[in-house]
Amino acid sequence: MAQQTQISRVADFYSAWLKRFPSFKALASASRADVLRQWSGLGYNNRAVRLHQLAKEITNRHRGKLPQTADELMALPGIGKYTAHAVVCFAFGQSLPVVDVNVRRVLSRTVWNIRSSSEMKSENEIWNIAAALLPKNKASDWNQALMDIGSQICTARKPKCGECPLYRNCASAFSPAFAVKFRTLKKIEPHHNGTPRRLIRGKILKTLYTGPKRFNDLLPLLNGNHAAAKRKFLRGVLALMENDGIIEMHGNGTSMRIALPET
Ligand code: SF4
Structure with a gap:
């Protein structure tokens, strides 16, 4: 969640x-x-x-x-190394590293002198370093401290080295490169006439909570007057939702029946 x-x-x-x-x-x-x-x-x-x-x-x-081991958890659908390690470390007290994007940035900067986030070290290198640094019997506190430092102090754009407990041992502390502003490209969200696809998916779902609908019943959820463009966009959104397991579609064309899956 x-x-x-x-x-x-x-x-x-x-x-x-x-x-x-x-x-x-x-x-x-x-x-x-x-x-x-x-x-x-x-x-x-x-x-x-x-x-x-x-x-x-x-x-x-x-x-x-x-299950209470990282290997068993990772064999389950949708659970990767980060989630598996976080669960067994924080919930079951096991001594394993937990590396999210914040920890990856902190360890990249602390161990190597890097100038920007784009120089962050590979996942594998960081997992190995994180495992080697893990203090005995304090894995949970240590992992959470690294996560907090990454989210509150060693942020991607403006690391606050002066407030950081790691600055004496950090290879990148006070790097002049941190003062250089960098531009990030904003991801453009797919949309129909300015309404993001995400919101249209939400509207479709809300309508289906009240029961199955026909394709044509859903068309008014899209704004604009261009009927062919609306139909094309709606077909695309429905195909994605079906692929995600959120809806089921039966039949073809404008009389197609769309419903929430019952199983
Ligand atoms: S000293 Fe600066 S660069 Fe190093 S970990 Fe702390 S905030 Fe990040």
């Missing part, structure tokens, strides 16, 4: 979610439609689909209990 979403926004959803689905088994046995309804308002609905799939896997392969 917290992926690309602020914790303060997640807090209420999280409690309501746990009330509705108190275990992996409860989540696994719910329909996809119910899972998406419960997720309503949080956005990035693919996360709900992935969580639902994960709950089914954990229920089938591990009798509803989350």
Whole structure:
């Protein structure tokens, strides 16, 4: 839930979610439609689909209990090294490094003298360094401290070396290169007549919460008068949503029936 979403926004959803689905088994046995309804308002609905799939896997392969080793977690769908290590370190107290983008930046700067974020070291190099630096019996505190330094002090654009507890041991501390402003290219979001595709997906989903719809029923959700362009854009959005497991489509053309998946 917290992926690309602020914790303060997640807090209420999280409690309501746990009330509705108190275990992996409860989540696994719910329909996809119910899972998406419960997720309503949080956005990035693919996360709900992935969580639902994960709950089914954990229920089938591990009798509803989350495995406690990084290797077993990484064998589950949608769980990479970062998530697996974070879970076993923070939840189960195991001594493993946890490397997110912030930690990668802090360690790149501390160990090597780098001039900009584009010179950050490779994932592999950083995981190796992170493992070698891990203090005995203090992995959880250490990993969280590095994450905090990365998000609060050693930021990508303006590292505050004067406030940093690592500055005496940092190869890049007070580098003059940090004063150079760099431009970042803004990603242009796909949109229809200025409305981002993400918002159109949200509108479609909201409409489907009330029951299945025909293709033509959804066309008024798009603005503009160019009917052919609207149909083309809607077809593209629906294809992506079907691919993500968020909707099911039956039939063809304008009478196509669109619904939330029931399984
Ligand atoms: S001293 Fe500066 S560059 Fe080094 S880790 Fe701290 S904030 Fe980052």
